Amino acid sequence: MAFIEIDHIRKIYRKATVTVPAVNDISFVIEKGEFLAIVGKSGSGKSTLLNLLGGLDTPTSGEIRFEGENLFAEGKDGLVRHRRHRVGMVFQSFQLIPGQTAAENIELALAFGGVSRTERHTRALELLAQVGLAERANHYPTELSGGEAQRVAIARALANDPDILLADEPTGNLDTQNGDIVLSILQDLHRQGRTIIMITHDPDMAQVAQRTIRMQDGQLLEAL
Amino acid sequence: MTVRSFLNLEHPDNMTTLDLIRMALRNLWRTRLRSSLTILGVMIGIGALISMVAFGSGMEKNISDAFTSSGLFSRITITPVKLDMNRPMESLTDTSGISVPLDDELLEKIRLIPGVEEAYGEIQQPAKVAWKENETTLTYTGVSPEVGKTKAYQNLLAGTFLTSDTLGQAVISTDLLRRLKIRIDSEDMERAKKKDTANIYTYLKAEDLIGDTLLLSTATFHPMQMMGALTGNQEANPLSERVSPLVIVGVREGESDGPADRSNTDLLIPEGFATTIPSIGFNSITEFLRKGSGKPDKYATIQVTVANPNNLTPVRQELEKMGLKVFALAEQMKEIRRAFLAVNAVLGVVGFIALIVAGLGIINTLLMSILERTREIGIMKAIGGSEGQIKSVFFGEAAVIGLVGAIGGIILGWLVTLAAGAIINMKIKEMGEVPVDLFYFPWWLIIGSIGFAIGLSLIAGLYPAARAARIDPVEALRWS
Structure with a gap:
């Protein structure tokens, strides 16, 4: 039994009269501790696949099994548990909550994850230290550089110690220098044993991954 | 079924009420102009409601206090039985119904009834x-x-x-x-x-x-x-x-x-x-x-007073058994109270309408807030927030609006009645009459209006919160 099994997954968007198959009958497996890169042009369906893996979206048909257990079997409650404890997500545009400081953004994820009030702040500071931003704890997202914001977002994704990190073009909005920092953090996390699934359109970025899969028109083009 | 399970609020120990209130206060502070205008709406609604009801309660209290202090509530008046002039002439001399004359002998008998304090003839x-x-x-x-x-x-x-x-x-x-x-x-x-x-x-x-x-x-x-x-x-x-x-x-x-x-x-x-x-x-x-x-x-009348107002009804029944025609204002007061209940209801409805408008204001504010924070709601879902928790966040905001609005409204209502009372009493003094407390705030009005404002706010929050919870995170994260 593979760690993650993507089994004939299909997601079709219906817009007015046309139906757009964003993900069209994809099957593959991901092993535990793997660093997987998914590449493809925009509109190839890679983000939709990542959202399905993250439990943010539900498929039209097919299953995604984590350690043999179908993610979509238990409805909304199952998806909430999955997002809280099993996966952490990082986005191209950081997605920090604007009115909250770096520490508070992380504390909110900890609160959702069931960490007690007293522990939250300490844990948030530890996580920030892990991404080298301990001194930025009380800064608001607008006061952070892009690279810093993305590192806070990674720290938040790690808040509830998930096994899997899902990153949707994490370096897409960053310059090379900051992109490299983010990438090396992901590599560190991989070395610590986490499963990393990263979307990128940059072949160079894909180089750091152990395996790259290419998507086109909602289908798997080739396994490299 | 608890309210929470009815509202489908997931509320684990980790996300305490305190967290929710802090979060609500912070979110409201972010849009402080809009929040304060909404709260002002609730304040005016609550202020109108309580000053209206306080006016009705004040009128009722003044009248009932006046009766109580004059002793009219503990008094029963006995009058001679009136003849029905529409009855045939021969029955006028039928003395069966009017056989008890109001005299000293009767006074002595009345004084012996348990509960009677004093009886005197006029x-x-x-x-x-x-x-x-x-x-x-x-x-x-x-x-x-x-x-x-x-x-x-x-x-x-x-x-x-x-x-x-x-x-x-x-x-x-x-x-x-x-x-x-x-x-x-x-x-x-x-x-x-x-x-x-x-x-x-x-x-x-x-x-x-x-x-x-x-x-x-x-x-x-x-x-x-x-x-x-x-x-x-x-x-x-x-x-x-x-x-x-x-x-x-x-x-x-x-x-x-x-x-x-x-x-x-x-x-x-x-x-x-x-x-x-x-x-x-x-x-x-x-x-x-x-x-x-x-x-x-x-005597033309006999006045009977009771030591304790609770004795009024048994004494009255005893007197009626003796074939006497009695009148007790305290029992009329039940009718008066019923009339005041109607007056209070009408005054309350006026205040209630103001509160409904305030409730619409809350709905409007929360819907605006959801529109602006769609992406934030998406983020909360992505990092593990459940629909129940997201609902709680918006209910928290609604409740804070309600609570602050209610407390502010009580203060506003109190100040308004204070000012109105001073102006009216000035006129009353000019007319050479004794000034009165026109408004009365019973404790139930204060507690009730706070509860009512929070209840109304939560009801107003129902639709916006449900709408926030239903937001599709994929769409929301794409929102800019």
């Missing part, structure tokens, strides 16, 4: 009363000097209550003074004098009247002379007049409100003295008819 007769050249007609009341101790007669402005049972004494009311063209309104005397260009009134202090003399003229009826008159005797006059001088010993506040109203207690004289005044003999056709058939009523 003699009432029509008469003419004169002070100097001014005169008026009235019905005077003869009472025992003992009744001066009861609550009802504690409103003396000058002098004392009746001190003797047999002397020609009088306690007169301000209403009677007015009819005798005497004014004792000390405060606005000067102004009143100026208005009184025809010099109709005599202006005095209440104290100046003590010791002065009134002349009471009563008529008496001689049946034999009546026979003579009917048989053509020119000398025979069945009616003769007698004048009795009365020394004023006390002046009391009148019981009526308007100048036209008059009361049987405007002139009180000692009961013993009253029995010596020859009178026309009967007040009514009832008494006349009863004279032929049984014992006459000595």
Whole structure:
């Protein structure tokens, strides 16, 4: 039994009269501790696949099994548990909550994850230290550089110690220098044993991954 | 089923109410102008509601307090049974229903009923009363000097209550003074004098009247002379007049409100003295008819007071069993209270409408807030927030709006009633009347309005919160 099994997954968007198959009958497996890169042009369906893996979206048909257990079997409650404890997500545009400081953004994820009030702040500071931003704890997202914001977002994704990190073009909005920092953090996390699934359109970025899969028109083009 | 499970709020221990309130306060602070306008809406709604209800409660309290302090609530009045003049003539002499005369024997019996504090009779007769050249007609009341101790007669402005049972004494009311063209309104005397260009009134202090003399003229009826008159005797006059001088010993506040109203207690004289005044003999056709058939009523009414208002109903029932016609204002008060309930309901509805508008304001604010924070809601879902928790965040905001609005509204309402009360009392003083507390805030109104405001806010939050919870995170994260 593979760690993650993507089994004939299909997601079709219906817009007015046309139906757009964003993900069209994809099957593959991901092993535990793997660093997987998914590449493809925009509109190839890679983000939709990542959202399905993250439990943010539900498929039209097919299953995604984590350690043999179908993610979509238990409805909304199952998806909430999955997002809280099993996966952490990082986005191209950081997605920090604007009115909250770096520490508070992380504390909110900890609160959702069931960490007690007293522990939250300490844990948030530890996580920030892990991404080298301990001194930025009380800064608001607008006061952070892009690279810093993305590192806070990674720290938040790690808040509830998930096994899997899902990153949707994490370096897409960053310059090379900051992109490299983010990438090396992901590599560190991989070395610590986490499963990393990263979307990128940059072949160079894909180089750091152990395996790259290419998507086109909602289908798997080739396994490299 | 708890409210929380009804609202489908997931609320694990880790996300405490305190967290929610902090988060709500912070979110409201981010859009402080809009939040404060919404809260102002709730404040005005609650302020309107509570000042309206406080006005109704104040009116009710003033009336019921006035009755309580006057002792009217612990009093039962017994009056002679009235005959139904529409009944056939022969039944008028049927004395079965009117067999109990209001006399001393009855008084003694009433005093023995458990729960009765005091019972006293009142003699009432029509008469003419004169002070100097001014005169008026009235019905005077003869009472025992003992009744001066009861609550009802504690409103003396000058002098004392009746001190003797047999002397020609009088306690007169301000209403009677007015009819005798005497004014004792000390405060606005000067102004009143100026208005009184025809010099109709005599202006005095209440104290100046003590010791002065009134002349009471009563008529008496001689049946034999009546026979003579009917048989053509020119000398025979069945009616003769007698004048009795009365020394004023006390002046009391009148019981009526308007100048036209008059009361049987405007002139009180000692009961013993009253029995010596020859009178026309009967007040009514009832008494006349009863004279032929049984014992006459000595008293026009009997006043019964109970020590404890709770004894009122059992005593009244006991008196009714004795075949007496009774009237208790306390029981009428139930009707009055019911009327006030209706007044309060109408006033409450006006305030309620203001609150509904405020509720719409809350819905509007929360919907705006959701629109602006769509992406944030998406983020919360992506990092593990459940629909229940997201609902809780918006309910938290609604509740804070409700709570702050309610407390602010109570303060606003209180200030408004304070100002309104001061202005109205200024006018009342100008009119020479005694100022009153127009508004009354019972504790249930304060607690109730806070609960109501929060309840309303949560109801207003239902739709926005459900809408926020349903937001598709994929769409929301794409939102810019």
